[in-house]
Amino acid sequence: MSTPVSLAQAGHDHAAAAVARVREAAEGVFEALREVRDAAVACVRPAGGARRPVAADLAALRPLLWARLRGGALPAHLPAHVTALIAGIGFIAAPGLLADAPWYLEWWQENPSGAPVRLLRNMDPASSAFYDYTHWDWYAGPSSGAERTVCGPYVDYLCTDEYSLTLSVPVVAGGSFAGVAAADVFVRRFEGAVLPALREIPGPAFLVNAEGRVVASNTASWVAGSVYRDGGSAAFSVRPVGDLPLSLVTAAG
Template sequence: MSTVASLAQAGHDRAAAAVARVREAAEGVFEALREVRDAAVACALPAGGTRRPVAADLAALRPLLWARLRGGALSAHMPAHLPALIAGIGFIAAPGLLADAPWYLEWWQESPSGDPVQLLRDMDPASSAFYDYTHWDWYAGPSSGAERTICGPYVDYLCTDEYSLTLSVPVLAGGTFAGVAAADVFVRRFEAAVLPALRAIPGPAFLVNDEGRVVASNTATWVTGSVYRGGRGGEEHAVRRVGDLPLSLVTAASA
């Protein structure tokens, strides 16, 4: 094999390794969300579906949510070389699902003390501070039929003031949309998980979501949060889908 061909093969192998690293990091979070989804279905169909659920039924989710915030996602779903990613996680009820709370979210997040804390928002539609979560992409995606949604990166001013990603999946109870299972991941943690593999690729390499927003990058040319709409100045890129996730790896065409 020629030197040029050997270099091309090495670049291809490193890109494939980066795709695998991104996939296992994201899949670990989505696997935790599938657990929350399944548990939420049980909560949304109390007594075999003979009555409407109430907010108190969702308290049964708390041990699972707390475990994921305390690193359970790392031990149960992720290889040891990946950091614990989840900073917030919960179930967001479809409006009208609960008999006693037309709008409700069972959401828990990290705190400096180390103990999970519940996020409390104004759920009164008549209030000027009403939190209408249905407008957010992480909710709108699953409610419109997307099996897996990745929203961001964005600054999460409502919860943590951190640059974040939100991953979410729909929750169906009895064939009806019941809400969303979602998790927040700090971008700095996701970058720590995937950047070593991106940096091993010769030349520029960056990860984008389905909207073209850069999630992580090994180059200052394409910084996290910027929007990719194709190469600049005649650049040619190769785009590799990360399995069936709403993410793609973009590299130089030669990689």
């Protein structure tokens, strides 16, 4: 029979393994976003910055975005459960960045029936249907200085109608904020990547974002989308997932 000490140690080891698994999954997406960020900087500084960029300059991003949607061309050390997470990805320009399009997004989504499809939104501020993306957390986080943002879970009514996460990073060109590189990940896929490790943890265990919203869980008591507030409770232990805006919450013991 296992002793209390060995059970506690086993729980600690499984929690550490779960943290590693979550970090691996999230870092895979952020690694793709860093590539998009670097490519976007090259696009928005045409001719060495001798002229203002235009929307056509961002077309050079498309082969990279399409490859990331297919999970292709990522570093070989990333396993399949990481490379298949991304459902939408792109670059969202800071208002006024482009000379011919004050508001612009180069955003592509996967298409199960064929080639990736571009997301088109009304970018006319005078229109009642104007899509002001600057109000969304995935944009506001990077624009306010956050190096990595995890937004959601939320129902993505604008793109896929799926329960989703959006991960994003700032794009800085020439010392100025130029926009955001972001990616959508379906919650069901992210859960599929991390749930096997969460299930190894004895007792309730769930992953939360910086706002305390549950992202994935091994218990029906804390479903994705619910909000966890610590409040100094001794019932749970909270472990940061590296320097990501995510934490693993487990039953104390």
